[in-house]
Amino acid sequence: MAWLAAGEGYEIALVEGRVAARSASGRAAGRQLKTLPKALKDHPEVDRLRRLADWLDRHEASCVAQVDAWMVSSLPVPTALIARVWPDEAWQRALRDLAVVGEDPQEAGFLRDATATGELKVVNLDGETVRLSPRTVLLPHPVLLPDLEDVRDFAAELGIEQRVEQIHRPTWQKPAGLAESATEVRDYAGGSFPTRFSLAARATALGYRVSGGYATCKVRDGAGRATEAAVWIGEPYYDDETSTGALNWHDEDGRAVRLAEVGPVAWSEGMRMAAALYAGRTIEEGGDA
Template identity: 80%
Template sequence: MAWLAAGEGYEITLEDGRVVARRVGGRQLKALPKALRDSPEVDRLRQLAEWLDRHAASCVAQVDAWMVSSLPVPTELIARVWPDEAWQAALRDMAVVGDDPDEAGFLRDVTGDGELKVVDLDGETVRLSPRTVTLPHPVLLPDLDDVRDFAADLGITQQVEQIHRATWTRPDGPDAGRPETATEVRDYAGGKFTSRFGLAARATGLGYRVSGGYATCKVRDGGRSTEASVWIGEPYWDGESETGGLSWHDEDGRAVRLTEVGPVAWSEGMRMAAALYAGRTIEEGGDA
């Protein structure tokens, strides 16, 4: 960002999200001069910095939503937002898939003509120009461990957790140990917290919605919307609380049988339940 005149013989700019100053044409100062701290120019830059932070967070949240739901994203849209640094940071190095399921790779750049420059899983840089692409949830990627190894070799880093996102695969068959009519998983039930408020705060801090007595997350899986929910206690209870069972519901609020839960909805629901459970109070001592 360019240096802006701020009066009193100073210039200001943004650096790493904070306002810095210098004498006109001189070296950057270690601290903001007292004469500038309450100036309108500095205040406007601070507001700009706050807006840029919110914008960057909203870009990451949108890309995460595309990935979790495996929604088709118009290639033209990606090309249009790519010049924006915040969008570019959120999208770069995301695994994308074109019209052909074999057209998978990591997004590295967008050409002036709107083509996506992708490093495919053979290490070759290719150009894709399908009408839409998907940013697949990792549970849908075949040979995920190999993809992760390849990403490590390339030095891939992602602002949106995709390749290294924790995943769970639904156990099927008699070994699953659950009746076919089961609608609840209790693998992460019983995690005790000193207060219901603390458990709810953990849920919202992790990005989940708290509604009534539940922490919830919505996922679009296989063309249908499913909501995973974990019981966290009565809303106005101020005593100890603990995590309850995990269940899934369709758009009409009906419980979904575990055998009918899609792979992404299962993985994301289990991820939420595990993340809540991980914050539980750990007892110490001989009676623990």
């Protein structure tokens, strides 16, 4: 970003997301200062840059959230849309190096670039850089990727780093032999928290929605059907010690979904939420723990 004049003898700019200043005159001209001078603390241009920095942070977070939603919802994303947003650095950071699959399942690779004409440059699983121009692409959830461990090893060889957690996202496979009538999982029930508020705060900090007595996350499968995973966290306004409860799933009408009917992505994401909440539980120490 260009340096802007601010007061006598100073210039300011956004550097790595914060307002920085440098001398504009004298022997130190052009040298960036370690801290913002007191004379600039309340300068209008400094305030404007701070507000811009806040907006850029929110924009980047919204880009990451949207790309994450595309992935967990199995939504086909128009290639033209990716090409249109690619020049925006926040979108580019969210999308770069994600595994993408074209209309042909064999068209898979890590996204490296998008051209204005709608072509995607990807590194395929043979290590070759190829150009794809499908009408839409999928950003597959890792539980749907065959040979996931091999994909992870290959990504490590390429030095792949993803802004949106995809190939290294923890996954859970639905076990076989579930009871036909079963509707809940208790693997992560019983995690104690000092207050219901602290458990709800953990859910919110992890990006989950808190509604009534539940922490929830919604997933759409490839057919567009929505399933909501929910973990009981305690009655609202109840501020004594509480524990994580069972995990279950509901359809769009609020009806319980039997475990045998829960899709692979909904299962994995529900278990991921339950495990993440449980990980913040109070751990007893000492001989009686």
